[in-house]
Each structure stands twice: as structure tokens, then as C-alpha cells.
Amino acid sequence: xxxxxxxxxxxxxxxxxxxxxxxxxxxxxxxxxxxxxxxxxxxxxxxxxxxxxxxxxxxxxxxxxxxxxxxxxxxxxxxxxxxxxxxxxxxxxxxxxxxxxxxxxxxxxxxxxxxxxxxxxxxxxxxxxxxxxxxxxxxxxxxxxxxxxxxxxxxxxxxxxxxxxxxxxxxxxxxxxxxxxxxxxxxxxxxxxxxxxxxxxxxxxxxxxxxxxxxxxxxxxxxxxxxxxxxxxxxxxxxxxxxxxxxxxxxxxxxxxxxxxxxxxxxxxxxxxxxxxxxxxxxxxxxxxxxxxxxxxxxxxxxxxxxxxxxxxxxxxxxxxxxxxxxxxxxxxxxxxxxxxxxxxxxxxxxxxxxxxxxxxxxxxxxxxxxxxxxxxxxxxxxxxxxxxxxxxxxxxxxxxxxxxxxxxxxxxxxxxxxxxxxxxxxxxxxxxxxxxxxxxxxxxxxxxxxxxxxxxxxxxxxxxxxxxxxxxxxxxxxxxxxxxxxxxxxxxxxxxxxxxxxxxxxxxxxxxxxxxxxxxxxxxxxxxxxxxxxxxxxxxxxxxxxxxxxxxxxxxxxxxxxxxxxxxxxxxxxxxxxxxxxxxxxxxxxxxxxxxxxxxxxxxxxxxxxxxxxxxxxxxxxxxxxxxxxxxxxxxxxxxxxxxxxxxxxxxxxxxxxxxxxxxxxxxxxxxxxxxxxxxxxxxxxxxxxxxxxxxxxxxxxxxxxxxxxxxxxxxxxxxxxxxxxxxxxxxxxxxxxxxxxxxxxxxxxxxxxxxxxxxxxxxxxxxxxxxxxxxxxxxxxxxxxxxxxxxxxxxxxxxxxxxxxxxxxxxxxxxxxxxxxxxxxxxxxxxxxxxx
Numbered sequence: 001x002x003x004x005x006x007x008x009x010x011x012x013x014x015x016x017x018x019x020x021x022x023x024x025x026x027x028x029x030x031x032x033x034x035x036x037x038x039x040x041x042x043x044x045x046x047x048x049x050x051x052x053x054x055x056x057x058x059x060x061x062x063x064x065x066x067x068x069x070x071x072x073x074x075x076x077x078x079x080x081x082x083x084x085x086x087x088x089x090x091x092x093x094x095x096x097x098x099x100x101x102x103x104x105x106x107x108x109x110x111x112x113x114x115x116x117x118x119x120x121x122x123x124x125x126x127x128x129x130x131x132x133x134x135x136x137x138x139x140x141x142x143x144x145x146x147x148x149x150x151x152x153x154x155x156x157x158x159x160x161x162x163x164x165x166x167x168x169x170x171x172x173x174x175x176x177x178x179x180x181x182x183x184x185x186x187x188x189x190x191x192x193x194x195x196x197x198x199x200x201x202x203x204x205x206x207x208x209x210x211x212x213x214x215x216x217x218x219x220x221x222x223x224x225x226x227x228x229x230x231x232x233x234x235x236x237x238x239x240x241x242x243x244x245x246x247x248x249x250x251x252x253x254x255x256x257x258x259x260x261x262x263x264x265x266x267x268x269x270x271x272x273x274x275x276x277x278x279x280x281x282x283x284x285x286x287x288x289x290x291x292x293x294x295x296x297x298x299x300x301x302x303x304x305x306x307x308x309x310x311x312x313x314x315x316x317x318x319x320x321x322x323x324x325x326x327x328x329x330x331x332x333x334x335x336x337x338x339x340x341x342x343x344x345x346x347x348x349x350x351x352x353x354x355x356x357x358x359x360x361x362x363x364x365x366x367x368x369x370x371x372x373x374x375x376x377x378x379x380x381x382x383x384x385x386x387x388x389x390x391x392x393x394x395x396x397x398x399x400x401x402x403x404x405x406x407x408x409x410x411x412x413x414x415x416x417x418x419x420x421x422x423x424x425x426x427x428x429x430x431x432x433x434x435x436x437x438x439x440x441x442x443x444x445x446x447x448x449x450x451x452x453x454x455x456x457x458x459x460x461x462x463x464x465x466x467x468x469x470x471x472x473x474x475x476x477x478x479x480x481x482x483x484x485x486x487x488x489x490x491x492x493x494x495x496x497x498x499x500x501x502x503x504x505x506x507x508x509x510x511x512x513x514x515x516x517x518x519x520x521x522x523x524x525x526x527x528x529x530x531x532x533x534x535x536x537x538x539x540x541x542x543x544x545x546x547x548x549x550x551x552x553x554x555x556x557x558x559x560x561x562x563x564x565x566x567x568x569x570x571x572x573x574x575x576x577x578x579x580x581x582x583x584x585x586x587x588x589x590x591x592x593x594x595x596x597x598x599x600x601x602x603x604x605x606x607x608x609x610x611x612x613x614x615x616x617x618x619x620x621x622x623x624x625x626x627x628x629x630x631x632x633x634x635x636x637x638x639x640x641x642x643x644x645x646x647x648x649x650x651x652x653x654x655x656x657x658x659x660x661x662x663x664x665x666x667x668x669x670x671x672x673x674x675x676x677x678x679x680x681x682x683x684x685x686x687x688x689x690x691x692x693x694x695x696x697x698x699x700x701x702x703x704x705x706x707x708x709x710x711x712x713x714x715x716x717x718x719x720x721x722x723x724x725x726x727x728x729x730x731x732x733x734x735x736x737x738x739x740x741x742x743x744x745x746x747x748x749x750x751x752x753x754x755x756x757x758x759x760x761x762x763x764x765x766x767x768x769x770x771x772x773x774x775x776x777x778x779x780x781x782x783x784x785x786x787x788x789x790x791x792x793x794x795x796x797x798x799x800x801x802x803x804x805x806x807x808x809x810x811x812x813x814x815x816x817x818x819x820x821x822x823x824x825x826x827x828x829x830x831x832x833x834x835x836x837x838x
Contacts (some may be wrong), residue, residue, distance in 0.1 A: 002113035005219055020797065021036065021097070021098070021101050022034050022035065022792050023794060024762070024792055025511070026039075026042050028044075028046065029045075031142055032046075032071065032072035033098070034763055034792075035153070035154060035763070036071075036072055036098055036148050037071050037072045037074075037147070038148060038153035040147040040151055040153075045527050046071075047078075049147065050071075050164075058088065058329070059085055060084070060085060060088060060142075060680070061085040061088060062086070062087035062089050062135075062138060062683045063141070063142060064089050064090075064127075064131070064140065065090045065091070065144055066091050066093065066123075066141065066142070066143050067079075067090060067091070067092045067143075067144045067145075067146060067162060067415050068143065068145050068149050068157065068161035068165075069092075069148050069149040069157050069161065069583075070092045070107070072102065072148075073102050073105070075092075075146050075147070075314040076115070077109075079092075080110050080111075080112050081110070084114055089114045089115070089116075089135075090116070091126060091130050091297050091443050091608050092116070092125045093158055093164060094120065094157070095119070095120050095154075095160055096120055098157070098377050099118070099119040101752055106543065109518040110552060116129070117263070123164065129603075135174055136172060136175040137531070138181070139170065139175075139181075141216070143161075143164065143301050151659065152660065152662060153661040155667075158371075159373070159663060162371045162372065162817055163375075165373075166373050167668070169285060169388065169389050170389030172390075173323050173389075173393045173394070180531075181528050181531050182529045182573075183261055184261055184530060185307060185525065185529065185570075186398075186573050187285075187286040187309065188285045188286045189306070189574060189576075190303055190580060190608050191285060191287060191289055191292050192285075192306055192577060193580055193584050194293050194299075194584075195293045195299070196455040196456070196457055196460040197299065197300045198300060198301060198316075199282055199301060199317075200314050200317055202300060202318070202335065202336060203316075203318060203335050203336070203337070204283075204335075204336070206235050206336040206338055206363075208337065208339050208440060209235050209339065209440060210233070210338065210342070211234060211235035211236070211333050211338040211340070211341050211342070212234050212235070212236055212237070212341070212343075213237045213326070213329050213330060213341055213342070214238040214239070214246070214253070214345050215238075215239050215242065215343070215344070215345040215346045216239060216242050216330075216358055216363075217356065217358060217389075217419065218345070218351050218355050218357065219347050219414075219416035219419055220242065220245070220344050220345030221358050222415075222416065223248075223345070224245075224251065226430055228249065229532075229649065230434070233437050233438075234437065235338060236255070237253060237256075237282075237332065237333055237629070238251075238253040238329075239257055240256050240257060240265075240269035240272045241269055241325075242266045242345065243256065243269060243271040243272035243275065243357060245358055245360035247274060247275075248269060248359075251276055252276055252278050252279055252562070253279055254276060254278065254280065254281070254482075255281075255283055255329075256279050257282045257283070257325055257328060257332065258272070258283050258291060259287060259320055259325045259327040260287070260288065261287065263288070265287075265291070268361075268362060269288075269291055269424045270640070271641070272639060273291075273294050273295060273296070273611075274641075276297070276299070277297045279297060280299065280300065281298070281300070281331075282332055283299060283302065284301070284328065285302060285304065288364075290604070290605050291611060292332065293606045293607055294608030294609055296611035296612045302315055302319055302464060303319050303320055308471065308522070308827055311352075312464070318331070318335045321401060323393070323397060324394050324398075326346055326394070327394075327397060327398060330401060330402070330412075331401070332715070334408065339409075340410070340411040340413065340440075341413075341435050341682060342414070342415070342433055342723075343404075343416070343419075344415075344674075345358055345416075346419060347416060347419040347420065348391040348394055348395045348398075348419065348420040348422075349385040349386065349419065351385075351679070352682070353368050353370070353680070353682040353686070354368025354370060355682040356388075358593070358723075365685040367683070368665045368684075370663075370680070371660040371663075371664075372386045372388075372664060373389070375388065375389060377418060377420040380416065380417050380427040383635045384417065386607060387420065391420070395420045395422055395838050398422055399422035399423045399425065399765065400424075402422060402423075404422030404424075405424070406424055413425065413426045413427070413431050413436075413449035415427070415428060415429055415433055422477065422616075447812055457584070457590035458589055460615070461588060462585055464581040465578060465581045466574075467626065468574050468577055468579065471522075472574055472575065472578070473566055474519065474522060475522060475571050475574070476571075476655075478515070478523070478526070479567045479569060481514075481515055481519075482515075482563050483564065485511050486517075488507060488511070492553070492719050508756065522570075525570055526567050526801075527563070527566065530562045530563060530569075533562040539593075558707055566719065572678065580604070584601045587613070588616075593626055593629075594610075594613065594621050594629050594630060595625045595628075596631040597628075597629075607636040607637040608633075608640075610634060611628055628834075658690075658692040658695075659728065661693075662682060662696060662729065663679065664680060665699065665700050665753070666698075666732075672707055674704070677707070679700060680700055681697065681704065682698040685697065691726075692728065692729075692779065693726075694724060694791065695721045695724040695733075696729055698718070698729075699717070699721050700731075701716045701717045702715075702720075702721070702736065703736070706740070711740060715737065715740065718736055718737050719735075730760060734753045734760075735757060736752075737749065737753040738750050738757065742771075748773075751775065752770055754767055756803065758784065763788075765788035765790055766784070766801060767786055767796050769781040769784035769785045769788070769805075771807070772784060773805055773809075781805070785798070794825060796822045796825055799822050800822065802818060805817055806818070
């Protein structure tokens with residue numbers, strides 16, 4: 001398992017007293033903790049609501065689902081009562097007090113090996129028991145929020161969810177560097193034909209120059225005017241995700257860098273395809289294939305061309321440096337020979353108003369983030385700023401990299417006061433940076449004469465076709481040997497599972513050694529394509545010697561079957577790459593018409609290759625059919641470039657939820673953090689037109705006014721909340737009105753506020769009853785208690801409060817009856833149908 005992520009920060013309740021937990025039953029018969037689950041099941045009932053929300057959530061194979069919250073055990077029972085897909089497991093996590101309450105009430109039944117529950121302080125130990133390390137290696141860990149958590153009913157549960165989501169993200173980062181499984185392998189092999197030049201050709205091409213590395217953080221916008229002013233004297237490197245922003249301000253970088261193989265990476269980077277011939281695409285060998293295939297200008301790959309020993313691999317390489325694209329871009333900047341690298345947009349923390357990215361990004365379009373765990377870094381100007389676990393991990397790796405480069409004589413500087421402070425990165429001002437540029441030994445103009453695009457793309461494609469044919473022949477030989485080993489396994493054991501022939505065992509061991517010696521690289525690659533099945537077949541925490549003979553036979557058979565399946569998958573990857581190489585041969589040799597090529601490109605989602613075709617030939621199509629094909633390609637490419645329905649934007653929008661802002665508001669109110677509260681209000685003002693934001697903004701302004709001793713302004717803001725139809729924010733506003741009214745001895749206002757609160761939720765009825773009794777309205781107080789206890793018939797704590805109130809007013813007989821009823825309840829053992837809260 002990877003190193004542990006940063007610990008989950010302790011959550012803070014805005015009240016000094018721990019929140020009492022009360023069972024309630026809705027009209028559908030669902031029993032739940034009102035303070036944890038709220039009213040999420042009141043409309044349709046638990047079964048229908050969970051079916052609609054989670055019916056298809058747990059269907060992936062070989063996945064570890066970490067679920068924060070159990071919805072009072074109802075979600076646990078829903079999942080535990082259904083079969084999981086092969087190789088998948090579920091781990092539920094609750095805050096410790098809620099976990100203990102639910103466990104005591106028997107809510108975690110039925111018990112299954114593949115569905116577990118853990119308190120928050122023990123989650124990593126329980127996750128290890130569920131083979132967290134294996135699932136991280138497969139990149140198959142999903143964090144899911146229960147309905148109560150999604151609705152932000154209980155602040156502690158919601159804050160736990162945010163922190164745990166970031167912890168898992170950090171663990172993913174730590175695992176990414178060691179992972180080399182099928183997805184990366186597939187992209188590397190497919191990309192080979194579109195990778196004719198190694199990045200090594202650029203080594204030392206900018207000796208003595210000053211470079212600027214532009215990433216996507218908010219400080220990017222502050223640096224862009226200076227970059228524009230000094231553009232001709234700088235070597236500009238940029239990560240691909242900020243391409244749209246650079247085009248908005250008119251900056252064309254010398255190098256655009258991308259590393260990730262995912263579809264999401266394509267969606268946030270595709271605007272780079274609009275850059276002109278000045279820009280060189282520097283990419284990992286496993287970059288997203290559609291991005292590379294449609295790039296119309298010079299490009300260079302990092303690392304080896306092919307994942308096996310080949311004469312086509314370069315004799316010297318510049319390797320990518322993970323885990324982020326910024327790390328890779330900085331490593332390439334050093335290889336260029338730059339004397340100084342200025343970082344722009346490398347912030348790795350949040351702005352006070354909740355932003356992590358610059359203008360033009362999906363994150364900025366989505367709005368500020370409010371679902372923030374309590375992880376902090378110190379910024380260059382000495383402020384403490386929130387960050388995420390993956391940002392924190394990135395800052396640590398970037399700091400180590402910068403320190404190493406400084407020892408090589410490369411000055412790494414930043415002028416962003418709000419970015420995370422990192423050892424090895426020197427914080428300075430624009431005046432000094434301008435002096436550095438003016439004193440530079442070389443200017444960026446020398447780059448334009450380096451490495452012209454004279455690569456032989458046709459010859460490169462032809463060589464790859466032959467290379468892929470050779471590898472397919474070797475894989476066929478390997479498959480034959482694996483089939484032979486599988487037959488030996490079948491003969492090795494008799495019907496009872498015992499070894500019938502010791503010579504066969506020796507033969508199998510010898511064959512295994514020969515496979516490792518004759519096909520070492522291919523066996524490694526086959527295992528990369530088989531890692532999911534191999535991990536699923538592992539006997540966790542058991543040595544082979546402890547297995548029964550029949551289990552050994554099955555384990556060996558599964559092992560060779562898995563390798564055979566992996567061999568076939570690797571063959572499929574190489575066959576796909578060979579087909580693509582053959583297509584490129586036809587393209588570069590002009591053996592295919594544009595109409596034919598358009599069909600091939602469209603099948604692979606490469607509509608933008610029409611630009612390469614025109615640039616290579618220097619002319620438009622000569623036939624009507626080719627002209628029509630070109631117009632269709634251009635139309636599809638334009639539609640793809642203009643598409644806004646991206647997975648990344650959809651995910652980013654979920655992080656600007658006003659209910660998350662409410663939880664954040666309670667955090668800041670508890671800490672009297674006025675500075676961050678101002679930032680939260682600024683963030684809400686930026687998205688004030690969105691549904692649900694206006695009442696949240698009014699509530700935040702009221703809280704700020706209270707903390708600044710502006711009570712009248714606070715009450716005006718709370719009244720604004722109540723003027724909105726969105727009732728999710730009424731209770732926080734009314735509770736603050738009631739609190740202020742009680743403090744000011746305004747009983748009338750307090751009674752009115754508590755009456756409204758009681759209409760929203762019966763949990764406020766005891767408080768309403770107490771105040772009614774204090775005002776001498778005993779009958780009305782009894783009605784309030786009665787209405788509450790009808791919904792919470794086992795709440796002995798509230799019964800005691802009622803009995804004490806009656807006794808203090810001389811009503812001893814009804815008080816004694818209530819005490820007797822309490823004794824009858826507490827004498828029974830706790831069960832799921834009779835939970836006790838004594």
C-alpha cells in the first residue's frame with residue numbers, strides 16, 4: 001500500500017455540545033436518525049429513493065467503493081442486500097459517534113465479507129483489510145457520498161466526506177508513479193506512429209535563456225500582461241489546459257505540454273489544436289491519442305517510443321517527471337538549458353474566494369469551490385490558505401524537484417504572493433524578474449532555428465508496421481509456450497488434486513524460468529495487461545504453501561489462463577497500432593483519397609487531421625468528393641471544439657454547491673474567521689444568479705454582520721433569507737434569529753422564530769415547548785412536547801425534560817407517569833426497533 005495520506009483534520013461543530021441523535025419514522029416506515037439523514041426519504045421512501053440514486057452506482061467490476069455515510073444504516077442495508085460485481089468491495093465510513101449509535105442499534109446487518117463499515121478514525125486500517133493498495137494500483141477506488149452527506153444535513157459528516165475524498169486523491173497520486181498498467185500501455189503503443197521525434201533533440205537548445213512556465217492557477221492572470229510585454233525575450237512553456245486562456249490574450253507559447261491519457265485530458269486541452277506553427281507539442285509517450293493525432297505542427301515525445309527494446313527507441317531521452325504536467329514541463333525546461341524558470345499559475349492552493357484556477361478554465365466557469373477540507377499551506381505572503389491533498393502532494397514533489405534543479409544552477413522563481421510557499425522556489429517581484437530577463441545571455445529567438453520539422457513520417461510509419469509485425473510474431477510464440485504450460489498444469493494433478501508426476505512439476509518450473517529468460521519484456525507487458533485479473537486471483541494474506549492441493553491446482557490454472565488472456569489483450573493493442581500505422585502509410589504515400597482518409601480519421605475521432613493533410617500537400621482537394629469530405633471533417637471538428645458538455649465541467653460544477661457553502665459558513669462562524677468569511681461572500685457574489693445561492697449569500701452576510709457586532713444588519717440579512725422560496729436556508733436563519741432574540745430578551749420574536757422552526761422540523765419542538773412554558777403557556781408547551789414525542793416515542797432525554805418541567809410546576813402525578821414510562825423503555829435491550837438514548 002502507498003504511504004499514508006495526510007490525516008483527516010478534526011471537524012468542528014458550531015456548537016459546544018455534541019449533537020444529540022434521535023430516531024424518527026416517516027410515513028413510509030423508514031427509521032432513521034433525523035440529525036444525520038434529514039428528510040431525504042420522506043417523499044418517496046428509502047427503497048425508491050435509493051433505487052433511483054444508487055441503483056447503478058455499484059455495478060463496476062474490480063472496484064473498491066468507499067462510501068461516506070450510511071444514511072442511518074438504510075444505504076448499508078440496501079447495498080448489503082444486493083450482489084456486487086466480480087472483484088468489487090464496499091467500505092462504509094461514518095463519524096465515530098454516529099457509527100457507534102448505528103452499530104449499537106444493529107443497523108449494520110446483514111454482515112458480509114465484501115461490505116464493511118468503519119468509524120472515521122479507523123478507516124485506513126479497514127481499507128487495507130479490503131485491499132485498498134491493490135485497488136489504488138488499478139486506479140479503481142471510487143468515493144461516494146450518501147444522500148445525507150450530499151444534502152449536508154450533518155456538518156461533521158459532510159466535512160468528513162470532503163477530507164476523505166481528498167485523502168483518497170492523495171493516495172492515488174502516490175500510486176500513480178508506480179502504475180504502468182494497460183491504459184498507459186495502450187496509449188503509448190497507439191501514439192508511436194504519430195511520434196516521429198524525440199524531445200531529446202531539444203536538449204540544450206535554449207542555453208542561457210530565461211523561460212516562463214505557465215500553469216492553470218489563479219496567479220496566471222496576474223502574470224500574463226508581463227509575459228505579453230516581454231514575450232520576445234522569453235521561452236514560454238505552458239500546460240495544455242490553459243490553451244484557451246492564452247489564445248484569449250494573444251500568447252502563442254514556444255512549447256505546449258500534456259501528459260495524461262484520459263478523455264477528460266482531451267476535453268480540457270483541445271483548444272491547443274488552434275495554435276500556429278510556432279508552438280511545439282511536448283508530450284508524454286502515453287498522452288491522449290486524439291490530442292496527438294490531430295496536432296498539425298511539430299511535436300516531440302518524452303521517454304521511450306516503444307515499451308520494449310527496439311532500434312526505433314532513441315539513444316538518449318528526456319523523461320517525464322510525475323506526477324503532474326507541471327513537474328514534466330519544469331523537467332523539460334531544465335533540459336532546454338534555461339538559466340532561470342519563472343513560474344506562473346503554479347499556486348497549488350485556494351484564493352480567499354474559493355478559486356483554484358485561472359480565468360477561462362472549467363473550474364473558473366463552474367464557480368468557487370466550497371467543499372474544502374481543513375488542509376492549509378503557508379503562502380509566499382505569509383497568509384494561510386486552504387488546499388487539497390492532491391495539491392499538497394504536488395507542492396511537495398515540485399519543491400523537491402525545484403531544489404534539485406537549483407543545485408544544478410537553475411534559478412526557479414515565482415512572483416505570486418498567494419501561491420503555496422515551496423522550498424527551492426524563490427519568491428521575488430516583477431522588477432527583479434525583469435532585470436533577470438534583461439541580463440539573460442541569450443534570447444528566445446534562437447529557438448526558431450532549432451529542430452525544423454523535417455522528420456520522415458512515411459518512413460517512420462513503415463518502420464513501425466514492420467516492428468509491430470515482429471512483436472506480434474513473438475507474442476504468438478509466447479502464447480504457444482503459455483498454452484504448453486497450461487497443459488502441463490492440467491496433467492500435473494489427479495482427480496483428487498494431488499500431484500501425480502513430480503517430473504511434470506520440475507518441467508513446469510523449468511518452462512517458467514525459460515519464459516522469463518526468453519521473453520522478459522513481453523512477460524512484463526503481458527502482466528501489465530493482466531494486472532486486474534492477477535490481483536483478483538491473489539490469495540490475500542495467504543502463502544502458497546498454506547493452500548490445499550486443489551487450491552494450488554486452481555491457482556496455477558488461473559495464473560496461466562490470466563497470462564494467456566493478457567497476451568491476447570496485448571496482441572489487440574499492437575494490432576490496433578499496426579492498423580493505425582498502415583493507415584498513416586497510405587496517408588503519407590498519397591495512396592488514399594481524402595474521402596477514404598476521412599472515414600479512417602472519423603472512426604478514430606481524428607476529424608482535425610484535415611489540417612495536417614492540407615499543410616503537407618499545400619493545397620485544397622481537387623475532386624468534388626474530396627471537397628465534400630473536407631467540409632464534413634471541418635464541420636465535425638468545429639463541433640467537437642465548440643462542445644461544452646464535458647465530463648470535467650460537469651464535475652467542477654458539483655463543487656460550487658451552495659449547501660457546501662453553508663457547511664463552510666458554519667466552519668468559519670465557529671472559528672470567528674472574518675477574513676475567510678469575507679472571501680466566502682465574495683465567492684458567492686460571483687455566482688449569485690444561480691439557484692439557491694442568493695439565500696445562502698444573505699445568510700453569510702448576516703453571519704458576518706453578527707460577528708462584527710452589527711446586529712441590525714444581521715437581522716435584515718436573515719429576513720432576506722426567509723423571503724426566498726428555497727427553504728434549505730430557513731432553519732439556519734431562523735435559529736440565528738431565535739438565538740439573538742433570546743439574548744436580547746425578546747420573547748415574542750424568539751417564540752415566532754421557534755414556531756417557524758418547528759414547522760420546518762419537529763426536532764425544534766422541545767425548544768419551542770421550553771420557551772412556551774417559560775412564558776406561562778403551559779398547555780401550548782404540552783402540545784409541542786406531545787407532537788414531538790409522537791414522532792420520537794423513544795426519546796427518553798426529552799421525556800425527562802418534560803417530566804422535570806412538570807415537576808417544577810407542581811404537577812407531580814403526570815411527571816411520575818412519564819418517569820415510569822422511561823423506566824419501562826430503558827429496561828428493554830437496545831434493538832433496531834427499540835434504540836435507546838439514555
